[in-house]
Amino acid sequence: MRAVIPYKKENAKSRLSPVLSKEEREEFVELMLRDVVDSLLCAGITNIDVLTTSSEGVPEDLEVNLVVTEPGLNVSINEYLRTVDEPTIIIMADLPLVKSSHLKKITSFPEDVVIVPGKGGGTNILFLSQPKEFTVKYHGCSFLSHCDITSDLGKSIRIFDSLLASTDIDEPHDIVELLIYGDGLSKEYAEKRFCTETGKGRVKISPSSKLSGFI
Numbered sequence: 001m002r003a004v005i006p007y008k009k010e011n012a013k014s015r016l017s018p019v020l021s022k023e024e025r026e027e028f029v030e031l032m033l034r035d036v037v038d039s040l041l042c043a044g045i046t047n048i049d050v051l052t053t054s055s056e057g058v059p060e061d062l063e064v065n066l067v068v069t070e071p072g073l074n075v076s077i078n079e080y081l082r083t084v085d086e087p088t089i090i091i092m093a094d095l096p097l098v099k100s101s102h103l104k105k106i107t108s109f110p111e112d113v114v115i116v117p118g119k120g121g122g123t124n125i126l127f128l129s130q131p132k133e134f135t136v137k138y139h140g141c142s143f144l145s146h147c148d149i150t151s152d153l154g155k156s157i158r159i160f161d162s163l164l165a166s167t168d169i170d171e172p173h174d175i176v177e178l179l180i181y182g183d184g185l186s187k188e189y190a191e192k193r194f195c196t197e198t199g200k201g202r203v204k205i206s207p208s209s210k211l212s213g214f215i
């Protein structure tokens, strides 16, 4: 079994720009990548490819193989899938809440395809028992696209339902979940910049008292 993490550090997480500068977002995404790699290694998944738009963005000390590709998420993953002959888990780099226990379960289901939905219709994780036959279609409502693609191939599917695995850190309010449930390097980073604000409704983030305010 192998894992592939698509990764683009350059101007990463642009949807977090209301609360983090470009430099901060690039630092943050690198810590999230470290957390994801750590969870994979703890789950015993050690053959990890980082499919990256630039080798410079990936820390040298990470125990991963680098696959450098042109920008373009779908094209690069689909080209990659044509080259693999073993069950493959495609896991996004912005999932610092994923635990090794989730990954162990996801990779032990008997179905051909396991999907972990992402917030707002995305796909956080795809586990493909026969990756060569599968074509990914991220962006838009990729969760439904991936269900349709699986069904068109006549393959069986399992949807893995988990708050933590389904929380991708895309928008400022997602950082609330990281502050509440996180336990890795990206949570530490978020704690330096934000704190939680409780009131009548959902918990919100606000700038840490050490900072003067959001940019």
Ligand SMILES: Nc1nc2c(ncn2[C@@H]2O[C@H](COP(=O)(O)OP(=O)(O)OP(=O)(O)O)[C@@H](O)[C@H]2O)c(=O)[nH]1
Pocket: 005, 006, 007, 008, 009, 011, 012, 013, 014, 015, 016, 051, 052, 053, 069, 070, 071, 072, 073, 076, 092, 093, 094, 170
């Ligand atoms: N290899 C590769 N990975 C990508 C590319 N675009 C995004 N990714 C990665 O794909 C995953 C999901 O992407 P998004 O959640 O849209 O992340 P993003 O592009 O940094 O965020 P936004 O700028 O807010 O859309 C993350 O792990 C990204 O690092 C790309 O062009 N090539």
Ligand SMILES: C[C@H](OP(=O)(O)O)C(=O)O
Pocket: 073, 118, 119, 120, 121, 122, 123, 124, 137, 138, 139, 140, 141, 142, 143, 168, 170
């Ligand atoms: C890549 C995309 O990520 P999102 O924009 O949902 O974070 C998706 O899951 O289809």
